[in-house]
Amino acid sequence: MSDKQKSDVSKPNLGKIPEPPNPSEEPRTTFSAVGVPTGTPPSDKRTSESLRDEPGRSEVSPKSSLEDIVSLAKRRGFVYQGSDIYGGMAGIYDFGPYGAELLNNIKKAWWKANVYRKDNYVGLDSAMFKHPKVWDASGHTSGFSDPLAECKKCNTRIRVDKELEKIGIAADEKMSEAELNKLFDENRDKIKCAKCGEQDFSAVRAFNLLVKSNLGDFTGKDEEPVYLPGEASQGIYLNYKNVLNSARVKIPFGIAQINKAFRNEISPRNFLFRTREFEQADTELFVKPNENKEAYEQIKQDRWSWYLDIGIKEENLRWKQHENLVFYASDAWDIEYNFPSLGFDEIEGIHDRTDYDLTQHMKFSGTDLSYVDAQTKEKYIPWILETSMGLGRVFMAVLSDAYQIETMESGDQRTVLKFKPELAPVRYAVFPLLKNKPELVAKAREVYEKLSEKYVCEFDDNGNIGKRYRRQDEIGTPYCVTIDFDTLDDDSVTLRDRDTTDQKRVEIGRLVRDDLL
Numbered sequence: 001m002s003d004k005q006k007s008d009v010s011k012p013n014l015g016k017i018p019e020p021p022n023p024s025e026e027p028r029t030t031f032s033a034v035g036v037p038t039g040t041p042p043s044d045k046r047t048s049e050s051l052r053d054e055p056g057r058s059e060v061s062p063k064s065s066l067e068d069i070v071s072l073a074k075r076r077g078f079v080y081q082g083s084d085i086y087g088g089m090a091g092i093y094d095f096g097p098y099g100a101e102l103l104n105n106i107k108k109a110w111w112k113a114n115v116y117r118k119d120n121y122v123g124l125d126s127a128m129f130k131h132p133k134v135w136d137a138s139g140h141t142s143g144f145s146d147p148l149a150e151c152k153k154c155n156t157r158i159r160v161d162k163e164l165e166k167i168g169i170a171a172d173e174k175m176s177e178a179e180l181n182k183l184f185d186e187n188r189d190k191i192k193c194a195k196c197g198e199q200d201f202s203a204v205r206a207f208n209l210l211v212k213s214n215l216g217d218f219t220g221k222d223e224e225p226v227y228l229p230g231e232a233s234q235g236i237y238l239n240y241k242n243v244l245n246s247a248r249v250k251i252p253f254g255i256a257q258i259n260k261a262f263r264n265e266i267s268p269r270n271f272l273f274r275t276r277e278f279e280q281a282d283t284e285l286f287v288k289p290n291e292n293k294e295a296y297e298q299i300k301q302d303r304w305s306w307y308l309d310i311g312i313k314e315e316n317l318r319w320k321q322h323e324n325l326v327f328y329a330s331d332a333w334d335i336e337y338n339f340p341s342l343g344f345d346e347i348e349g350i351h352d353r354t355d356y357d358l359t360q361h362m363k364f365s366g367t368d369l370s371y372v373d374a375q376t377k378e379k380y381i382p383w384i385l386e387t388s389m390g391l392g393r394v395f396m397a398v399l400s401d402a403y404q405i406e407t408m409e410s411g412d413q414r415t416v417l418k419f420k421p422e423l424a425p426v427r428y429a430v431f432p433l434l435k436n437k438p439e440l441v442a443k444a445r446e447v448y449e450k451l452s453e454k455y456v457c458e459f460d461d462n463g464n465i466g467k468r469y470r471r472q473d474e475i476g477t478p479y480c481v482t483i484d485f486d487t488l489d490d491d492s493v494t495l496r497d498r499d500t501t502d503q504k505r506v507e508i509g510r511l512v513r514d515d516l517l
């Protein structure tokens, strides 16, 4: 571990999840907790009728803050600070039991839309480590940097382009060091250190974001370091020829993959928004030169529709076109999401990259990456249309979009995550009405076993039904299934809908066959 990394570990943690203001007083239920009846049994023999007393919903609270989302994410096991017991690491997060499910469901929805539903796209899973020359060819070793300045009093580092943007000055990381220093000097009096309030910063210097490893280096000299991937897409370019030769594809065809990326971000912040380790879901469409425009528009439309399909509200999305294009790019747009407390910011980039990537790899590797059209015998370097989505940012968008505080008719409040059922970490929660009635518990276990063949389910026999509903609302479970004494007679259960809180009687067979709604 380098000195820099050491100092980051012990530094106050910029991205640390604050302790929730109001930790849940409810005992946690595990995914597969087996109900053992304990506690004082109520004397009456209750049936489905008594489940219908859940107070209805009424008002919805105004938009939540990022702190609310972060607090819920930690309290309910969606996201934890990385290496929490050692004080955490800036910009590193772990996904907990519900977070891992939600993340997987987002990935599945993306893979389905981009691989299974497109007959000219194939999937890929490339290794993270790549030949060191890959990052020379891609321009990352020379140009993948952010502009950094350091507070001379407390050594806090700032990302200068982002600080300039905050005060309304158009700046970005692609500008030269000289350009950024000029802009920074003109505006130093408007930028304060967030930690100590001083305005005494060093000059701006470009800081390379690639993270090094010592893979295969037994000399300790670090002469040709193997980098961790700065972006996931390079694995696709490297395998373009392999896929072409093995997967019976022809232009235009696409390759999709989900893979990790690592960046030595100067100031990781805003929860999952800017982290040092994250996942990207990328697609690259290989097209004939100059046949890019129509395909690019189609890709933009498809990506916009995907966000609506996974349940993101359209009013929380917008397009932003890049003003400063890199020299090889023909067009570039971002899809932005309106994050609570942060406002609109990028979740995905859609780039028309011409033939730059394959030409560079051809030059650096000496391998011919041109394409020969089997019919016309035309030979060319394909152009590339790329989509690159950050999974952490989309996870945060999905969580924020689903989060609601509702005031019930009783005056009580409920926190509810209104995920699309396909994304919800748990599809069905199964409750025996009373945990001290072995016949109800056994029947509930039987229903749980059947449903969990198809779906992620949770078994909960702890506390009254209202409290169990609240726990499931907080993790976004769309359906709660209660087994009562009527179930033993007629094989029907009470099915409660998360969003409406309506309850209806349904046969168990209909749940299992999935012909519910």
Ligand code: ATP
Binding pocket: 231, 263, 265, 272, 273, 274, 275, 276, 278, 280, 346, 347, 348, 349, 388, 389, 390, 391, 392, 393
């Ligand atoms: P930014 O300008 O915010 O640094 P970028 O333009 O460098 O982002 P890309 O290199 O285009 O981002 O990466 C594609 C996607 O990867 C982004 O749209 C974003 O969702 C995600 N991403 C990039 N950097 C990070 C990061 N540090 N933490 C989490 N996600 C990230």
